[in-house]
Amino acid sequence: xxxxxxxxxxxxxxxxxxxxxxxxxxxxxxxxxxxxxxxxxxxxxxxxxxxxxxxxxxxxxxxxxxxxxxxxxxxxxxxxxxxxxxxxxxxxxxxxxxxxxxxxxxxxxxxxxxxxxxxxxxxxxxxxxxxxxxxxxxxxxxxxxxxxxxxxxxxxxxxxxxxxxxxxxxxxxxxxxxxxxxxxxxxxxxxxxxxxxxxxxxxxxxxxxxxxxxxxxxxxxxxxxxxxxxxxxxxxxxxxxxxxxxxxxxxxxxxxxxxxxxxxxxxxxxxxxxxxxxxxxxxxxxxxxxxxxxxx
Amino acid sequence: xxxxxxxxxxxxxxxxxxxxxxxxxxxxxxxxxxxxxxxxxxxxxxxxxxxxxxxxxxxxxxxxxxxxxxxxxxxxxxxxxxxxxxxxxxxxxx
Numbered sequence: 001x002x003x004x005x006x007x008x009x010x011x012x013x014x015x016x017x018x019x020x021x022x023x024x025x026x027x028x029x030x031x032x033x034x035x036x037x038x039x040x041x042x043x044x045x046x047x048x049x050x051x052x053x054x055x056x057x058x059x060x061x062x063x064x065x066x067x068x069x070x071x072x073x074x075x076x077x078x079x080x081x082x083x084x085x086x087x088x089x090x091x092x093x094x095x096x097x098x099x100x101x102x103x104x105x106x107x108x109x110x111x112x113x114x115x116x117x118x119x120x121x122x123x124x125x126x127x128x129x130x131x132x133x134x135x136x137x138x139x140x141x142x143x144x145x146x147x148x149x150x151x152x153x154x155x156x157x158x159x160x161x162x163x164x165x166x167x168x169x170x171x172x173x174x175x176x177x178x179x180x181x182x183x184x185x186x187x188x189x190x191x192x193x194x195x196x197x198x199x200x201x202x203x204x205x206x207x208x209x210x211x212x213x214x215x216x217x218x219x220x221x222x223x224x225x226x227x228x229x230x231x232x233x234x235x236x237x238x239x240x241x242x243x244x245x246x247x248x249x250x251x252x253x254x255x256x257x258x259x260x261x262x263x264x265x266x267x268x269x270x271x272x273x274x275x276x277x278x279x280x281x282x283x284x285x286x287x288x289x290x291x292x293x294x295x296x
Numbered sequence: 297x298x299x300x301x302x303x304x305x306x307x308x309x310x311x312x313x314x315x316x317x318x319x320x321x322x323x324x325x326x327x328x329x330x331x332x333x334x335x336x337x338x339x340x341x342x343x344x345x346x347x348x349x350x351x352x353x354x355x356x357x358x359x360x361x362x363x364x365x366x367x368x369x370x371x372x373x374x375x376x377x378x379x380x381x382x383x384x385x386x387x388x389x390x
Contacts, residue, residue: 005321008379009365118303125305128356136359159359162300170303173375 012162030137033157037130040164040171044123047171051119054181055112061188062105069098075208082215091208101188108181115174122170129163298354300362301344302371302379307351317346333373344369 072095079087136156143149297314300306309317320343327336344366354360367376 005324005364005366008367009362011379012362012365121305122303125356129359132357132359155361156359158361162362162365163359166300166302173303 047174048119050178051116054178057185058109065098065102069095078212119174122167126167133160298362299364301366303368306354307347309351313350340369
């Protein structure tokens with residue numbers, strides 16, 4: 001084996017030698033080196049925690065996106081039930097955008113998980129080596145011969161320096177990757193906040209929900225009207241027309257367009273945006289009731 | 297002979313096993329020279345797999361210097377170049 005691997009090994013060794021050269025009295029600086037190792041160990045542990053935080057954030061975002069995708073599927077289903085293919089199409093188009101984001105997040109999640117495992121393993125390895133170094137350090141301190149101490153110090157230092165170099169690289173790498181992920185996660189947060197992906201907490205209603213609610217409450221009104229008329233019809237002043245209205249639900253095809261309104265527009269909690277409001281119908285001339293079944 | 301795979305740890309290899317690795321080394325060097333990421337990834341994977349299967353892991357608590365240091369399997373060309381650039385400081389925390 002030669003070539004680039006030899007070069008990489010030489011670089012590591014050169015750096016170890018340089019580190020050793022700085023030490024005027026290696027025996028006294030063993031403790032200082034040990035402190036540096038403990039600091040690096042702390043850094044690795046913080047790195048593991050950072051990666052875990054990033055991973056959890058991605059999991060949270062994926063959950064939010066999943067909820068959103070399910071909601072859009074339901075919306076598409078409801079829209080189809082009331083014969084609004086245009087709304088269903090819009091909902092499914094949005095869902096496919098969200099699914100793209102989701103698959104991107106899954107890739108990132110797998111990467112972070114891999115990074116977390118490697119760092120955890122590196123942390124365990126470094127911990128074991130630092131423990132070994134501490135043991136050696138005490139042995140070396142008890143050594144009488146300076147020459148022998150020097151040899152042992154060199155062994156201990158080069159072994160631990162190489163490990164520290166490796167772990168140092170791993171930490172740097174994990175930090176870079178985590179920073180990239182954070183930036184991407186921030187972009188998705190912004191997207192969620194801007195309403196482009198809607199608010200999955202359900203505090204704000206999106207336009208599709210509003211329109212579906214409007215359709216549903218319209219039909220609630222129709223049902224209520226039909227029920228009241230049916231009650232009237234069993235009374236003494238029952239009119240044949242009202243009876244006809246009572247039977248209407250089972251005879252009306254549910255896909256009839258547009259829904260005829262026999263009552264003023266619903267004024268429930270929904271505040272429908274103007275551009276999505278259903279076209280007004282001539283309720284005065286319309287037959288008394290044409291309920292379209294329960295839309296909810 | 298002790299070989300370190302960056303980010304993974306150390307393996308102890310017999311001289312015979314090491315001799316079998318020479319062709320892999322050439323493949324990696326060619327990929328770096330040609331700046332071919334796919335080729336580099338393939339070559340590194342093949343080399344590291346061979347080391348993991350033919351070597352025995354050095355125990356965590358053993359402090360030993362490696363004779364060879366190899367990049368991680370998923371290293372990018374940039375990372376390998378960075379390893380090779382001696383101007384880079386701070387690789388080894390003293």
